[in-house]
Amino acid sequence: MPVDPAATGAAAASPAGRAPAMQHRITLTINGTRRQMEVAPWTTLLDLLREEMELTGTKKGCDHGQCGACTVLLNGQRINSCLALAVTKDGAEVLTVEGLAAADGTLHPMQAAFVEHDAFQCGYCTPGQICSAVGLLKEGHARSAEEIRELMSGNLCRCGAYPNIVAAIEQAMQQAGVAAR
Amino acid sequence: MPNSETHFGAPRSRVDGRLKVTGAAKYAGEFTAPDLAHGYVVSSAIAKGRITAIDTAAAEAAPGVLRVFTHENRPTTAWLNSSYRDEVAPPGKPFRPLYDAEVVYSGQPVALVVAESFEAARDAAALVRVTYEHAPHETNLRNVLAEAYVPPKERPGIDPPPNPRGDAAAAYAAAPIKVENGYHVAPEHHNPMEPHATTVVWEAGGKLTIHDKIQGAQNTQSYVTSVFSLPKKDVRVIAPFVGGAFGSGLRPQYQLFLAVMASLELKRSVRVVLTRDQMFTFGYRPDTIQTLALGADREGRLQAVMHEAIAGTSPFEDFQEVVVNWSGLAYHCDNVDLKYKLAKIDTYTPLDMRAPGAPLGMFALESGMDELAHALKIDPLELRLRNYAEMDQNTGRQFSSKELRAAYRLGAERFGWARRSHEPRSMREGRELIGWGMATGVWEAGMQQASARATLTAGGKLEVAIATADIGTGTYTILTQIAADALGLRMEDVTARIGDSALPTSPIEGGSWTAASAGSAVQAACYAVRETLLNYARRMENSPLANAGLDHVVFTAGHIALRSDPSRSVSFADAMRAGGVDRIEQEETTAPDKGNMAKFSPYTHAAVFAEVRVDEELGAVRVTRVVDAIAAGRIINPKTARSQIIGGVVFGIGMALTEESMLDHRLGRFMNHNIAEYHLPVNADIREIDVLFVDEEESKANPIGVKGLGEIGIVGTAAAIANAVFHATGKRIRELPITLDKLLD
Amino acid sequence: MNRFSYSRPGAVSEAVRAVQAEAGAKFIAGGTNLVDLMKYDVERPRRLVDVGALPGLDRIEEQAGGLRIGALVTNSALAYDPRIQERYPLLSRAVLSGASPQLRNAATTGGNLLQRTRCYYFYDTGTPCNKREPGTGCPAVNGVNRIHAILGTSEHCIATHPSDMCVALAALEASVEVTGPGGDRRIALADFHRLPGDQPERDSTLGADEIVTAVQLPPKGFPANYTYLKLRDRQSYAFALVSVAAALEMDGGSIREARLALGGVAHKPWRDPQAEALLRGRPATREAFAEAAALVLKDARGYGGNTFKIELARRAIIRALSQAAAGTPQPIADKHIA
Known part of the structure; x- marks a missing residue:
């Protein structure tokens, strides 16, 4: 079944020959909280966390999968969030460093x-x-x-x-x- | 000492540990503002020439782009070169980003794209079209050795080589045992894990709060006020956490200039973060070519030391780290000739990198000593003992303290050095040759003038404040320990505030002087608080401390108590009430003792022992064991101190085996500008590292008797590993890193 | 990274049509190489067609006595699959010697086949590169070429294929299932990657609109006598300077069947059937291994920075074959090279 994700954003004015700016609606469960959001396809999971969610605990050290500073757990598996386009992770569960400690502050x-x-x-x-x-x-x-x-x-x-x-x-x-x- | 120390000397977990393991610690590129705009740097593709055209139309038309800054439209900034000189700038004309059409090195910033989002700026940056007119460049140091020169102007704080002593050439000619060789260490880049970043928060009226990746907030502040002609009151720099620096954050880097420029022009907050590639477009550990000649008598006593280094620097600044000076003081020798020259190549100016100069010079000297030991068939450790320097012959001063003998002894014991069979290639297990090597490390134990403020509240909470930094060194923690001890408090009751230009004046965090400098200032400020507090307590009616001096009391659990009868005491709160205050605030400044400095040379020493295993056929080297015995005065926190040394050793392993910034001289460009191909050691490269601190009484270098630890761990490590490789294989590798190809012959 | 549009079709056929319909459209699965290259502006797709969640491609299945690995099976899932570990341990070892756990958790089998070279110049849009921009020249030939190829090079390109997995697949005589507008076809691994010649911009023989759907492993897995030996500039998380996949079938002390493939030395996993033939029926001696190594490397050519690879490869081949013959494969975590 085709799952062309809802392209909700209108094409932004852009120079000739340039792809339009499309926003895609995705759902992510981040540190236990389910969130719906609109993302551009070129936004990485790392930039989404750091810039949009202000979850800056996940670090950008190289932005190319060469250092591991951006490691998060995606559906329980560790990955480099810098190489994951957020739009491709629709429906995933993301656990970042901010989500490790218990609610009362007890460290993991x-x-x-x-x-x-x-x-x-x-x-x-x-x-x-x-x-x-x-x-x-x-x-x-x-x-x-x-x-x-x-x-x-x-x-x-x-x-x-x-x-x-x-x-x-x-x-x-x-x-x-x-x-x- | 009116107080017993409970925290000083005890292993304590980092006070900022919780913030760091929960992700709550904020670094320069993580501060934000409601109107934050993002800058992305466009870097030059050529090494030298001029920009003949720069087409920004497509970039400017891209969605979300606010402005593209180039040399053609940049705002006017300060006119004089001197306005761009920061606290630790070497002599010369500092680089000015976007100054004009000239390109002076590959990777130079040529444009800054500012947009509403990071992605928009990144996208548009790729649309900037730059046309260049090439000019011939030279990045190969070996091609310009003939033009090497003695820097006409010394870099402040860096001593040039001492005058020659004795007659080294004649002594060398007459020496029965000689070794003379060339040595080379590949250029390296610092590559802290956090890329350089600046967030400028702009407030209406033009007040700026700047979060910069810097090892001294006040260095950034003075650079910005001077370059952009801003009053000091309008520029505050806050950098509570620095994601590693290793020297790369000593000088303000170009992202700071660009972020401030854009912020002032656009009148809004701007962040500029460099990419990892761009971390290879500013300072680095310079390409340095060395020659070393050692002459000895048949007992191994040094008769002559001649050491020359020629280092690359940029066309615009004379970076100096001297390299050779340690060869004049590490061992006793009466005939010494040390030379240090520079040659210009078309790269950015090199930059201090962990123990600038020392691991290079000591790689040559300690390799040479090992070669001498081999020629003489003497245990390399014994050779060092025979040449033990009892005084600093470079200056004629006594060492302020030097327990290097103990370091040699204890390090050797821990390592099992006595079981070494000295013949090369004599130890093996299966296909692997085993080698044991050792080297000496030495580094300045500096102290700088610094000021600190201590504030005690009636509730028994103490805050100490100083504008220094914690780049991972543990500054927060040791200052907390020192302050807690001064007033007999628990560490939980003490807060250390640093990394803020508004705090009392501190030098940059560098040179391994922070513990000595900031630590002494904080202690002095706390002691001043203590004195004030006691004065109030004595003035109380019927004070049990009426006649007590500081020597008669102890500060403990929020009370001042008589040492002779602790039941007679006054609480801090009561004392303050008596003084009519609810807080006591004191600021103190400490500086090195001029008398001591005229008489004594303060140095930290290390004895490094390394084991390598080398696959005989394939040349692959593993460092399986390192023991580093350190003589560094008093150790404030053995836990964080050990980490500092381990970190230095890991840096040394990188220098010895894996790290190399590779220049394509035809393009004038560092080519492996990423950390997949620039090989920092990974976890699998590092095995056992054993750190020992030997007892060393230090009373002259600074009031608290410490010596810095940030740099000593790397000095000597690469040499010890190279010596171990020789012992394993019989092959003397004089060019670092020792990659497997060098052992295939 | 440029702007692009994005779609996520629900079936392979749709994905193929989506890529075919738009010039500059590309498939994305794990993204570990493509996103990396997009951030360097080396790849600038107009559309990404997300095949990462296509159903049915993430399974490892029995097929004709061998195994069929779906294109979306991650490197981790592949390496730790008990069937792979038991029957094709060479492949497991090769995969685990590449990249990092995080990358292996995201990277897919299909993506690994198609990963692009690590050549410094290819990655740097500030420099010329025939692979990135045909006709601009190859600065690596006379430049920094420590990591470059010594076999099968051309004056236009001396880049290497960086995969470890593919080296093992070459030795195992795997084949690649692909589908495209022209239907399904199967490509022997040896024919999947190509030499640069005068078209270095083409890494493989995969058609522009074709997609990899699976990798087939033939029944023979050499589980008793194999090794994957990887030599690199640090102990982990680095690309191979030279790697050797060696797989033998022993008949007492002599070799019944031999497979030998090299990584880090050419534009494709380098397999040498002549050297394998030379080993067949020979006693497993150092002399035989040395002869095979000499044969593999007879046309090897160094470019200065990488010339050492010729000698390194010679020694590595001998060592790998010795390890394989002795049944002592090179462990991944134990850095002592047995």
Whole structure:
């Protein structure tokens, strides 16, 4: 069945030969809240979160899938939100760093482990690291420190907090009942 | 010391940790305003020449575009070059964005598109058509070595090489053991994870609040007021969090100029964020070619050190980081000749990058020492001990403290150095050759004048404020610890405010001097509060502290108590009531002790030990273990201190093995301008890093006895790894990074 | 990134018609390469036809003793599928050695086949590039070419195909199912990617309006004797300087069947049937492997920055075949190269 998403925006005045500015209505569940919104097709999930939703916890480090700072959980899986056009994710559930802590402010065990192990310095890659680590645990493919290192290599940290990041994840894994090492 | 320290020296989690792990910490490009417009930079495609035409019509006609700024329509800004010189500018004529049609380096900003949204600006930026007239460029340092010159004007704060001492050439000629070689470290880019960004919030009447990625809010403020001729009161810079900088945020970068320019012209708020590619269009660690000659006697005692470095700089500024000076003080040697020259290439001006100069110079010196040890068949560690410098021969001063011997000893013990078999290629496991290498690190333990304010409320809450920055170094946390100790408070009762130009004057956060400078100022301000508080308490009627001096009391749990009888005490609130105030505010300024500075040289030292495993056939190198033993005075927070050193070591591993900005000299352009192809180390590259802090009593460098930690971790690391590679393979690689191709021969 | 229109058809045939109907229309699925290239203005589509949610293409199914991998199966789903891990571990290893977990969660099998080169010049619209703008020249030939090709190059282009997955698929003799206005067809993987010649702008033999619907794996998966060896400038999250997919069928100490494909060295996954033939029936010795390597590389040519790849590839082929013969595949997380 054709699902040409409702193109609600009229073609904007644009120079000859240029594609018209079309807005598309999509629904996203962001950190548990279902929202309907209009997006242009060229808006990435990252820019939507940061610019439209003011959820700036998700970071833009390279905008090209080379650093992992923009990592969010999309339908439970970690992805680079900078390479995801929002319009293509209609109906998805998005979990960002802002949605990890409990409503009463209690930190998610991964967040708490990052604080305890000083697993960050400047903090800019941190939300992406934490979302990625949450995704990693969910995937269940990492059992050893070596595997954590490999499967966290999509998240660059220029401050070089890697050993502490691995320690934090090992702790969170143990708390979650996953045997590390 | 009237108070016992409970926080100073204790491992404490970062006070800003919660903000950072929840995503609540706001960085420069994340502040917003109701009328925010977005700027996107168009960068030049050529390295040198002039713009003959710039067609912005299509861009201007694109939906949402507000204005396209180019050199043709930019507003007038300050006339004099000196107006563009920031706090740490090297000598020369600072780059002026959109100044005229001249292109002086590849990637230079040539236009700024401002639009209602980020996407609209990005879209329109691709529609700007620039026509260039090329001029011949030169970006290859090796082609201009003959034109190298001693910089005619020194960069403030950077000492030129010391005068030669003894007769190095003659001593070298006479030395029975000689090593002489050339060394090269590839240019590197800082690549902090947060791209450079500026958000200018414009208020009616022209008042600006600027959120800039900067290592010193006041540097941005003074640049903006000077370039745009604005009164200081109308420009406030707020940068509470900086997403890494490593030197890239020392100087205001062009996105600041462009954002402020656009904001003033459009009379609305503007944000300009650089793309990751554009992070390769300003300062970098300069291309530097070195030669080093070491002469020694048969016992390994250095007879001569000759070290020369030629570094690339831009056509318009003489960037200086000297590189060679540490070779005159790291070891005892009476015949030393150090030279540092510049040569101009058509790139942007290089920029201080984590321990500017030192990891380059120390890569040469420490590789040379390793070569010497090998030639003499002496344990490389023993060779360093035989040449231990008891004083700084560059200046003739004593070191303010130097527990490097202890660092060597403890580092070697932790590493297991004694089990090393010194012959190269003598350790292996399966297909892998194992190598153990070591090196010395040294870095200035500076202190700068700084001011801080402390405000204590009757409710027992303390705020300390200083315009410094926290670029991930832990400044918030250590200032909180120092302040809490000064008044006997819990850390939860103390707030540190930084990153705001309206706060008391601070130098930029750089040079590893922030803990010493800001820490001393904060402590002094808190001590002043303490004195005032005690004065009030003594004046109370029937005060139990009537005759007590500061030495007789302790500050604890919101009370001032007699040391001899803690049951006799006055609460902070009562003391303030007696003084008729509900808060006490004190501002203090601290500066290095001139007497001490004339007599002593303050340096931080490190002993770095590294293990590598090299696939013998394929050349692939892994760093499997690093022990870095640090002598850095008193450690305020072992937890964040360890992180600082680990970070420096990771930087050093990048320098040693993976990082290289590759110039296409025909195009005059850095080509791997992204972080898929510029290889920062990833998690899988980093294994065990063991950090040790040795006890070191420091009483001269600054009032709080600390030495900075932001830079020492990288110095020596690349050399230790290269030495380990030699030990593993018998191959001496003098050009970093040691990519696998260099080990295939 | 330019403005473009967007549609999300509900069926493959509709998607094909949508792309056919509009010049400059492109398919998008995972988007991990296309969106990346659009942000660099290397790709400027007028319309994106979203095939990411087309039904039925995200399954791995049994087919003729082998497996049929739908074009929308993500790299993660592919690599961790128990059938793939058990029967085609070479493919699993290759996929897991590429990109990052986040990218693998989004990137699809079809998209991976079509991912474009990492050549610095191709990515930089400030420089000439024959692949991006035919006729402008190839600065890589005399420029920064550390990551470039040594086999099958032309004066017009020395770019490499960056995929790891495709190298394994080449060794496994996979084929690609495509459909288009002219109907369905099947393309052997060896014929899917092409050499640059004088048309470097064309990466593959896929028609302009055709779409990949699946990849077919033949029954033979070499689960006992295989390796995927990837050499790169850092330990993870980097493209291959050289990679080798080696798959053997052993008969005691000698080789019954051999497959050998290289990544990072050419405009396509580089498979050499002659070298495979040379190995067939030979004892699995270093000498035999060295001969095979020499044969693979006999026409290799370096361009300065990448000349080392010739020697690196020679050694990597020998190592990979040795690992495969010994049944000790290269682990992904263990950075010790066995």
